[in-house]
Amino acid sequence: MICPHCGYENRIEASSRPIVEYDFQQALETIAQAPRNIPPPEIHCPSCGASFHFKTSLHAGRCPFCDNPVLIDPEALRPIPPESLLPFRIDQKTARQYFRKWLKSLWFAPSSLQKFAREEGRLKGMYLPFWTYDSHTETTYSGARGIIYYETREVTVIENGRPVRRLQQVQKIRWYPVSGTVSRYFDDVLIGASRTLPRQILDRIAPWDLENLMPFDERYLSGFESEAYQVQLAEGFDQARQIMDQIIDQDIRFDIGGDLQQIYRKHTRHLHTTYKHCLLPVWIAAYRYRNQPYRVVINARSGKVAGGRPYSVWKIAATILISLALVLGGGYVLKQSGLLDQLQSGVVIQTPYPELAK
Secondary structure, X not given: OEOOOXXXXXXXXXXXXXXXXXXHHHHHHHHHHOOOOOOOOOEEOOOOOXXXXXOXXXXXXXXXXXXXXXXXXXXXXXXXXXXXXXXXXXXXXXXXXXXXXXXXXXXXXXXXXXXHHHHXXXXXXXXXXXXXXXXXXXXXXXXXXXXXXXXEEEEEEEEOOEEEEEEEEEEEEEEEEEEEEEEEEEEEEXXXXXXXXXXXXXXXXXXXXXXXXXXXXXXXXXXXXXXXXXXXXXXXXXXXXXXXXXXXXXXXXXXHOOOEEEEEEEEEEEEEEEEEEEEEXXXXXXEEEOOEEEEEEEEOOOOOEEEOOOOOHXXXXXXXXXXXXXXXXXXXHHHHHOHHHHHHHOOOOOOOOHHHHO
8 A cells, every 4th residue: 555645655464364254143242231322532643642533433534633544443432343354456546537437427417517526526535334244044934836727718809890709718826835944045245334325325336355355454444534333233134134035035936936926924043143344445426516415436446336416407308309309300201201191091102212111
């Protein structure tokens, strides 16, 4: 890691320390015994000696007096410190290129947006907190398997103004009661532990190369902001369980088989559930356009971009008007040429342009 201002190199040796999965139930017991409402510690800048406080959600940032990077021991803010992280792979210059490319790809964006965001948008590097959950699941269920079959029956239809009797195939479904058990192992179900950014945005910059997680080292945080988790461990698991339930439903339907499936009841047991607390890197661009704030987030590993954007009402209205004009203009040309009347009457006419006749 190299400082872009002074050229100082922060060399961090690769660690061979293994990344540990922790028992979920034991962690809940530990959290229940931890003291609550701990005030944020006072920070003393090692460079200028100033004393100040960070926001309660930050444990890494910069001194407001001398801009020196400052770190707080994560355990001073939360009972569960981060144990692993993914370092920044994309620097600020490259992130800005991804940001500009994303701006150019936006449909119906105001013409001045790219220039405005380039001048007003500021990229800030930040480590965001995440939980990952592993769990062995066993789900018992009861439901029904639907088999489609057809019956032939005589029906009356109207043809040329007259009732006519015809044979018709009618679809039926025969249901059979079923029950069973399905099992699945979930590995690294990722849940954002920040409330600073909407979950939809965090989901849209996935995936993450979690196989490259490295043991936590506070030196990686130097020069960046780092956020403490705001979504608690148990709340994060509730969100992870919703994701698991969707996949378990698919497993149950596959196990039921047949043409259609119904699930009446299910019960899932989570066995040997473990978790990790990790930090993942993003670049955040925040800007205001016509008094409306927008935030854009860039995955600092893959360059994937997601965020809010304004729309140009004039461009949307112009597109609609042009489309209407083309439709009405095409209809007028067909009407004037008489081709529309011929098409409506079903008569094929000869024309010196065969492709038009087709």
